[in-house]
Amino acid sequence: MKVLFVASECVPFIKTGGLADVVGALPAALASEGVEARVLLPAYPAVKAALPKAKVLRQFPRSFGGRGQLIAGKAAGLDVIALEAPHLYDRPGNPYLAANGKDWPDNHLRYGALCRVAARIAVEGCDGWQPDVVHLHDWQAGLTAAYLKLGRRAAPPCVTTIHNIAFQGLFPEKTVETLGLPEKGFHPEGFEYFGKLGFLKAGLVYAERITTVSPTYARELTSAEFGMGLEGVIAARRTQVSGILNGIDLDIWNPAADPEIAKTYSAKAPAGKAANRKALAERFKLDPDSRAPLFCVVSRLTRQKGLDLLLEALPRLIGRGASLAVLGSGDADLEAAYTAAARENPGRLGVVIGYDEALSHLMQAGADSILVPSRFEPCGLTQLYGLRYGTLPLVARTGGLADTVIDANEAALQAGVATGFQFAPVATAPLADAIDRCCDAFADSKAWGAMVRRAMKHPVGWETSAAAYAKVYREMIEAQR
Numbered sequence: 454m455k456v457l458f459v460a461s462e463c464v465p466f467i468k469t470g471g472l473a474d475v476v477g478a479l480p481a482a483l484a485s486e487g488v489e490a491r492v493l494l495p496a497y498p499a500v501k502a503a504l505p506k507a508k509v510l511r512q513f514p515r516s517f518g519g520r521g522q523l524i525a526g527k528a529a530g531l532d533v534i535a536l537e538a539p540h541l542y543d544r545p546g547n548p549y550l551a552a553n554g555k556d557w558p559d560n561h562l563r564y565g566a567l568c569r570v571a572a573r574i575a576v577e578g579c580d581g582w583q584p585d586v587v588h589l590h591d592w593q594a595g596l597t598a599a600y601l602k603l604g605r606r607a608a609p610p611c612v613t614t615i616h617n618i619a620f621q622g623l624f625p626e627k628t629v630e631t632l633g634l635p636e637k638g639f640h641p642e643g644f645e646y647f648g649k650l651g652f653l654k655a656g657l658v659y660a661e662r663i664t665t666v667s668p669t670y671a672r673e674l675t676s677a678e679f680g681m682g683l684e685g686v687i688a689a690r691r692t693q694v695s696g697i698l699n700g701i702d703l704d705i706w707n708p709a710a711d712p713e714i715a716k717t718y719s720a721k722a723p724a725g726k727a728a729n730r731k732a733l734a735e736r737f738k739l740d741p742d743s744r745a746p747l748f749c750v751v752s753r754l755t756r757q758k759g760l761d762l763l764l765e766a767l768p769r770l771i772g773r774g775a776s777l778a779v780l781g782s783g784d785a786d787l788e789a790a791y792t793a794a795a796r797e798n799p800g801r802l803g804v805v806i807g808y809d810e811a812l813s814h815l816m817q818a819g820a821d822s823i824l825v826p827s828r829f830e831p832c833g834l835t836q837l838y839g840l841r842y843g844t845l846p847l848v849a850r851t852g853g854l855a856d857t858v859i860d861a862n863e864a865a866l867q868a869g870v871a872t873g874f875q876f877a878p879v880a881t882a883p884l885a886d887a888i889d890r891c892c893d894a895f896a897d898s899k900a901w902g903a904m905v906r907r908a909m910k911h912p913v914g915w916e917t918s919a920a921a922y923a924k925v926y927r928e929m930i931e932a933q934r
């Protein structure tokens with residue numbers, strides 16, 4: 454079975470969030486399900502650099518205002534097809550934002566071109582390879598479904614995966630014509646979203662199937678609270694929506710062989726975690742009490758992630774003798790507030806503003822607990838790394854966080870299944886109460902140690918989810934026969 458992934462980010466080439474992790478890891482996991490996946494990406498500078506010996510597959514003399522060509526090659530174990538169009542993609546840094554922090558004004562062209570080329574590959578094949586299924590990731594790929602379904606040629610089925618519905622790719626009505634889309638699709642049952650062209654909406658309306666990255670988020674998306682205006686579209690297609698949890702790369706995230714951490718350790722021999730705690734404390738200039746947990750946060754600093762709530766709960770955390778290391782970047786006001794709070798709480802709160810993959814490994818290894826107080830969280834990856842590293846996640850009961858962490862309540866403790874802490878509703882007081890519960894649990898070092906070992910054994914790889922995606926692909930192919 455051949456599957457074409459269409460995406461705007463992919464680890465290890467370019468990443469702004471969990472979407473890139475999934476696109477980079479899922480193809481290898483699918484291989485053991487008999488799926489041959491190729492990933493179509495824009496040829497940003499980092500993608501081009503990873504394909505020094507790329508083969509030119511095909512040229513497009515006109516590609517939304519300039520020349521384009523498809524190149525292909527293997528990189529980082531992935532079969533990559535890249536759309537080279539320097540006028541659209543030859544820009545360093547964040548793929549979506551210009552240096553002024555605003556969206557590139559031609560993002561509709563940049564991702565419209567990607568979708569149009571994806572549809573051509575789907576219909577015509579390229580390099581003697583034609584996909585049986587097209588797998589679209591997030592809004593940047595969504596328009597592919599419209600080009601396919603509103604086109605005149607027979608097309609393979611496609612599935613759209615929602616990694617985060619907060620990003621929908623909305624553009625003015627006039628872009629419909631610019632992008633060569635048929636006017637007949639511009640209505641509320643088509644790709645129109647309240648007078649605008651909606652890339653993600655197109656992906657949801659015209660794809661045969663929809664998936665999202667956890668069962669709980671799949672349910673939440675049908676409600677106004679989480680659906681961000683698309684809840685009706687998703688509810689109407691309820692029977693074609695599946696929630697499939699993300700996995701993590703067990704080679705990259707392996708405390709028994711992680712080159713970025715101070716000392717390796719495992720569930721069988723967890724003692725090395727203490728050396729990482731010490732290294733983490735030194736790195737963040739913390740002076741943690743051995744009787745209270747050292748918490749960490751590795752996150753975009755945004756309201757979605759609930760990190761304003763954590764600031765409010767900070768006095769309770771510090772009052773319990775606990776300490777906190779924060780690594781993140783994002784909203785200027787949150788960056789400033791965390792930096793100020795660190796100044797006011799020397800030795801107890803350490804903050805690094807920035808993006809640092811290597812440091813994120815040390816944090817997962819060195820902390821006792823990772824805090825993820827998100828207002829919404831489609832799947833979340835950092836709590837999965839936390840489980841794997843025995844860094845018990847303390848999470849909001851929402852989306853994938855609810856599906857992956859088993860709360861240490863009385864019943865779960867007695868049954869011996871708890872792996873972390875959940876709180877609900879997502880507000881300051883319940884978060885502070887959960888921090889209290891975590892501190893109480895930490896004080897019982899025997900029970901804590903048992904939870905750490907259990908968390909480290911919790912399955913967080915791709916195996917189950919790759920099988921679930923392969924099943925969706927097979928069902929789509931069957932349905933088209």
Ligand code: ADP
Nearest residue numbers: 470471752753781807808809810813833834835
């Ligand atoms: P989202 O995609 O909403 O940002 P996820 O939890 O799904 O959230 O994925 C975030 C990914 O980005 C994780 O791999 C996490 O470790 C990483 N990450 C986030 N912020 C940072 C940072 N400041 N430094 C290093 N890695 C980070």
